[in-house]
Amino acid sequence: MVNKVSIERLSTGVEGFDKLLQGGIPRGFFVAVVGEPGTGKTIFSIHFIAEGIRVGDKNIYVTTEESKESIIKQAAMFGFDFEKAINEGKLVIIDALMGYRDDPWSLTDLDVESLVNKIIEAKKYLGYGRARLVIDSMSAFWLDKPAMARRYSYYVKRVLYRWDFTALLTSQYAVTTSLGFGFGIEHVADGIIRFRKGVVRGELRRYVIIEKMRQTEHSLRMHEIEIVNEKGMRVKAPTMYRKEDTVLPTSVAARMLAAELKKLLEISELGENEET
Ligand SMILES: Nc1ncnc2c1ncn2[C@@H]1O[C@H](COP(=O)(O)OP(=O)(O)OP(=O)(O)O)[C@@H](O)[C@H]1O
Ligand SMILES: [Mg+2]
Numbered sequence: 001m002v003n004k005v006s007i008e009r010l011s012t013g014v015e016g017f018d019k020l021l022q023g024g025i026p027r028g029f030f031v032a033v034v035g036e037p038g039t040g041k042t043i044f045s046i047h048f049i050a051e052g053i054r055v056g057d058k059n060i061y062v063t064t065e066e067s068k069e070s071i072i073k074q075a076a077m078f079g080f081d082f083e084k085a086i087n088e089g090k091l092v093i094i095d096a097l098m099g100y101r102d103d104p105w106s107l108t109d110l111d112v113e114s115l116v117n118k119i120i121e122a123k124k125y126l127g128y129g130r131a132r133l134v135i136d137s138m139s140a141f142w143l144d145k146p147a148m149a150r151r152y153s154y155y156v157k158r159v160l161y162r163w164d165f166t167a168l169l170t171s172q173y174a175v176t177t178s179l180g181f182g183f184g185i186e187h188v189a190d191g192i193i194r195f196r197k198g199v200v201r202g203e204l205r206r207y208v209i210i211e212k213m214r215q216t217e218h219s220l221r222m223h224e225i226e227i228v229n230e231k232g233m234r235v236k237a238p239t240m241y242r243k244e245d246t247v248l249p250t251s252v253a254a255r256m257l258a259a260e261l262k263k264l265l266e267i268s269e270l271g272e273n274e275e276t
Contacts, residue, residue: 013051035195
């Protein structure tokens with residue numbers, strides 16, 4: 001007889017998403033949330049934190065590409081009161097964009113060690129117990145040294161592992177070729193959630209696919225999602241993957257790919273220099 005293994009899972013807070021994952025993300029997992037600009041990574045992360053606030057988890061949101069105010073405003077558009085959660089000591093937003101000197105939760109240096117220290121400080125402030133962490137995005141920390149992506153991701157996971165976090169780490173993707181900007185996060189991650197977009201008959205559509213989730217019999221289908229004002233993100237029905245919906249004409253893609261390869265060659269040369 002097969003022993004039934006029971007795994008504690010955290011709801012993502014996105015309607016229709018948890019059932020693609022046997023109920024949610026396993027506690028303690030570090031999950032990469034990847035995709036092109038505007039595909040929904042930040043909004044997905046906001047839902048995950050809003051759900052944490054609702055169920056009484058400790059919550060930390062690190063924002064590198066938008067200000068803290070922008071995240072609060074975006075959350076408010078979907079009916080989540082992040083301001084209140086901050087005042088009640090349920091949420092800390094670490095602002096790594098603005099670098100306000102008078103905000104103790106502002107991050108003035110974009111280096112991984114300061115980031116990890118700040119996160120631990122925030123966790124101590126929030127107190128003992130199950131916690132949710134979002135780092136949106138990780139790419140910002142290796143902007144000028146992409147060859148370090150994997151090492152940095154590993155460092156973050158190794159140090160933060162003991163602090164009872166279930167974490168989403170977002171990362172951008174090159175718009176057309178789907179090559180990761182700072183590949184490496186996926187190998188370290190326990191799961192990969194990939195957002196995609198495409199124009200179908202003149203209309204922008206967004207999709208999500210779970211590419212990896214350890215210890216989980218997850219959906220293998222690409223699902224269409226929608227983002228609705230005052231409501232937020234919702235998973236729609238599974239969709240047939242049509243290559244032409246998400247891929248550029250071959251000639252354009254080939255040119256972009258050539259440019260990416262050139263960049264990668266430069267990166268690997270940079271990496272070799274860093275190793276020595
Ligand atoms: N209130 C709203 N109502 C409906 N759609 C919205 C609303 N707010 C944002 N959106 C949609 O969500 C998109 C932004 O999604 P999101 O910020 O999650 O993208 P992202 O993947 O984080 O992008 P980036 O990599 O640039 O940070 C907008 O481009 C818009 O289409
Ligand atoms: Mg974003």
